[in-house]
Amino acid sequence: xxxxxxxxxxxxxxxxxxxFAREANATFAIAWREVLxxxxxxxxxxxxxxxxxxxxxxxxxxxxxxxxSALPYAYLPFMLIGMVANTLYQGTIVGVTNLVEERENDFTxxxxxxxxxxxxxxxxxxxxxxxxxxxxLVGIVAMIFVMQIPMSFGDLLRVIALAPIxxxxxxxxxxxFIGFVQDPKTAGAGVxxxxxxxxxLSGALIPTAGSTGILGVLAHLMPMTYSIDLARNIFYxxxxxxxxxxxxxxxxxxxxxxxxxxxxxVVGTYMFVRADRNR
Amino acid sequence: xxxxxxxEHLVKRYKKAATxxxxxxxxxxxxxxxxxxxxxxxxxxTTTISILTTTLAKTSGIVRIDGHDLDRDPTAVRRxxxxxxxxxxxxxxxxxEENIRLHVALYGLYAYRPFYxxxxxxxxxxxxxxxEVVGLRDDVFRPLKTFSGGMKRKLxxxxxxxxxxxxxxxxxxxxxxxxxxxxxxxxxxxxxxAADGTTIFLTTHYLEEAEEADRVCVIDHGRxxxxxxxxxxxxxxxxRSIVLDAVDRPALIAELRxxxxxxxxxxGGLIRVPYSGATAQSLVARVTTPLTVLxxxxxxxxxxxxxLLRLDxxxxxxxxxxxxx
Numbered sequence: 135x136x137x138x139x140x141x142x143x144x145x146x147x148x149x150x151x152x153x154f155a156r157e158a159n160a161t162f163a164i165a166w167r168e169v170l171x172x173x174x175x176x177x178x179x180x181x182x183x184x185x186x187x188x189x190x191x192x193x194x195x196x197x198x199x200x201x202x203s204a205l206p207y208a209y210l211p212f213m214l215i216g217m218v219a220n221t222l223y224q225g226t227i228v229g230v231t232n233l234v235e236e237r238e239n240d241f242t243x244x245x246x247x248x249x250x251x252x253x254x255x256x257x258x259x260x261x262x263x264x265x266x267x268x269x270x271l272v273g274i275v276a277m278i279f280v281m282q283i284p285m286s287f288g289d290l291l292r293v294i295a296l297a298p299i300x301x302x303x304x305x306x307x308x309x310x311f312i313g314f315v316q317d318p319k320t321a322g323a324g325v326x327x328x329x330x331x332x333x334x335l336s337g338a339l340i341p342t343a344g345s346t347g348i349l350g351v352l353a354h355l356m357p358m359t360y361s362i363d364l365a366r367n368i369f370y371x372x373x374x375x376x377x378x379x380x381x382x383x384x385x386x387x388x389x390x391x392x393x394x395x396x397x398x399x400v401v402g403t404y405m406f407v408r409a410d411r412n413r
Numbered sequence: 414x415x416x417x418x419x420x421e422h423l424v425k426r427y428k429k430a431a432t433x434x435x436x437x438x439x440x441x442x443x444x445x446x447x448x449x450x451x452x453x454x455x456x457x458x459t460t461t462i463s464i465l466t467t468t469l470a471k472t473s474g475i476v477r478i479d480g481h482d483l484d485r486d487p488t489a490v491r492r493x494x495x496x497x498x499x500x501x502x503x504x505x506x507x508x509x510e511e512n513i514r515l516h517v518a519l520y521g522l523y524a525y526r527p528f529y530x531x532x533x534x535x536x537x538x539x540x541x542x543x544x545e546v547v548g549l550r551d552d553v554f555r556p557l558k559t560f561s562g563g564m565k566r567k568l569x570x571x572x573x574x575x576x577x578x579x580x581x582x583x584x585x586x587x588x589x590x591x592x593x594x595x596x597x598x599x600x601x602x603x604x605x606x607a608a609d610g611t612t613i614f615l616t617t618h619y620l621e622e623a624e625e626a627d628r629v630c631v632i633d634h635g636r637x638x639x640x641x642x643x644x645x646x647x648x649x650x651x652x653r654s655i656v657l658d659a660v661d662r663p664a665l666i667a668e669l670r671x672x673x674x675x676x677x678x679x680x681g682g683l684i685r686v687p688y689s690g691a692t693a694q695s696l697v698a699r700v701t702t703p704l705t706v707l708x709x710x711x712x713x714x715x716x717x718x719x720x721l722l723r724l725d726x727x728x729x730x731x732x733x734x735x736x737x738x
Contacts (some may be wrong), residue, residue: 149517149520149521149523149576150522150524155521156521159518159524159525160519160525162525163514163515163518163519163525164515164519166525167504167507170506170511171504174556240501241502241503241504242502243498244502244503244515244519246467246468247468247491247494247496248516248519249489249491249519249520250488250519412428412470
């Protein structure tokens with residue numbers, strides 16, 4: 135015990151004075167925590183890298199060999215862009231829904247008793263999970279060489295530059311989900327229901343331009359459809375394949391993505407906080 | 414001067430619960446006061462502390478912390494409080510220091526840096542100082558997965574003190590701590606109180622910790638059973654007594670009865686003489702029988718607490734309830 139009353143008084147306790155700066159600082163800290171957690175979990179890294187590789191190599195490779203020749207464009211770049219967008223989007227969903235587990239093991243008490251807005255907490259989770267999901271792109275980029283996918287790095291970088299939008303879009307869907315699902319077991323099963331239909335219905339792996347009937351309706355209802363189409367709009371901009379690969383105008387994709395983001399974030403945050411406090 | 418914590422008609426009824434967990438309680442805690450909030454398991458302590466720290470919504474009632482209404486300005490309330498949770502609220506994937514660094518960023522004390530060495534010297538000094546106080550030292554940099562329960566508790570203590578809160582809520586802060594660490598913590602808390610005038614709201618099952626509280630409030634079945642200083646509680650609920658014995662025990666008992674005392678044989682086979690009003694010395698001074706044993710028994714808070722809860726279980730003693738300040 136070496137502390138004295140003098141030293142207790144001497145330190146400035148006010149810290150960061152601007153409210154905006156405090157919120158931004160907290161958001162950054164929460165985001166970095168997500169990155170640290172990802173880095174410190176080798177098994178999780180291995181899984182997130184291997185998972186898209188299996189999808190691309192096995193499912194994508196099989197579709198390419200058996201059905202790719204019937205398409206008026208190269209299937210592998212189409213699939214690759216879909217998988218990049220899907221990985222960032224879904225990786226953020228999974229990271230954000232982890233809050234349900236953290237509530238169960240009491241960690242959210244530390245976050246929600248802090249003098250910051252709930253939006254800062256959830257934005258930090260979204261940003262951090264989005265950055266952490268970039269790790270899984272390592273496997274996807276490696277598959278460009280393994281599967282000899284014809285594409286320039288400039289094109290790929292343009293799509294990766296969309297990462298913030300994709301992460302925010304996916305994260306907001308995660309927030310919406312945890313606003314209504316509080317039980318960790320239900321959340322685990324629910325995330326699978328949220329992730330897998332979107333992989334197949336949103337056009338990440340399988341083209342949906344010809345989908346009609348119920349499948350066509352579902353494809354249009356999937357929030358990820360618009361994020362993936364936005365990524366393809368960027369990748370195929372100015373290329374003749376755009377006529378076959380892109381569903382909507384980029385502005386429509388962006389508007390729908392922003393709309394989903396706003397509704398999901400506001401409603402999800404309200405419901406999540408309400409469920410947490412109104413027991 | 415306004416009290417630091419004001420609670421009026423607080424009620425919390427959980428969803429689907431038949432009875433309220435907290436049932437119309439009220440109390441005030443003054444600035445710099447050490448307020449012990451005691452009660453058996455399930456009495457409503459953690460529910461109350463969760464409401465006061467904004468992590469649980471109340472059903473009805475008014476709560477103000479440092480003049481800020483809990484409903485109208487929860488952020489201002491959160492800025493003024495520190496908490497040690499009953500269940501450790503820590504991230505096991507991070508190191509101890511990384512947990513603390515996250516905490517100080519959440520409270521806006523320091524700009525967050527991804528690496529410890531990049532944090533300001535003031536922060537690093539404080540970590541080292543507090544790690545020394547609770548006996549964690551270099552362990553604070555180890556992954557939390559390797560921490561024992563007691564070490565996690567120590568980490569929470571460091572974390573709660575980092576932002577020097579005006580009001581510190583301690584929900585069983587020393588459970589799982591070894592006696593040396595417990596002693597160090599209380600020494601430090603006394604120093605913090607003296608230096609910063611920190612108000613402390615304590616729940617604990619170690620009643621010797623509550624002995625030094627300015628006031629003690631006992632809650633049972635969601636209602637306040639009693640509130641007062643430890644001495645008031647003891648005086649209200651228990652009699653002070655002296656314990657005597659003599660070779661000529663019948664003579665001693667007869668002598669005690671001759672001046673109106675009521676001696677009885679206690680569990681240890683010795684003569685116990687309760688006294689109230691008079692001092693132990695004034696009683697002993699009248700005894701002429703040679704004594705072989707002489708002890709003054711000053712009842713502990715724990716004895717008073719146990720006596721109170723036993724009384725509370727008896728319907729005819731319900732009149733004791735509701736004496737909140």
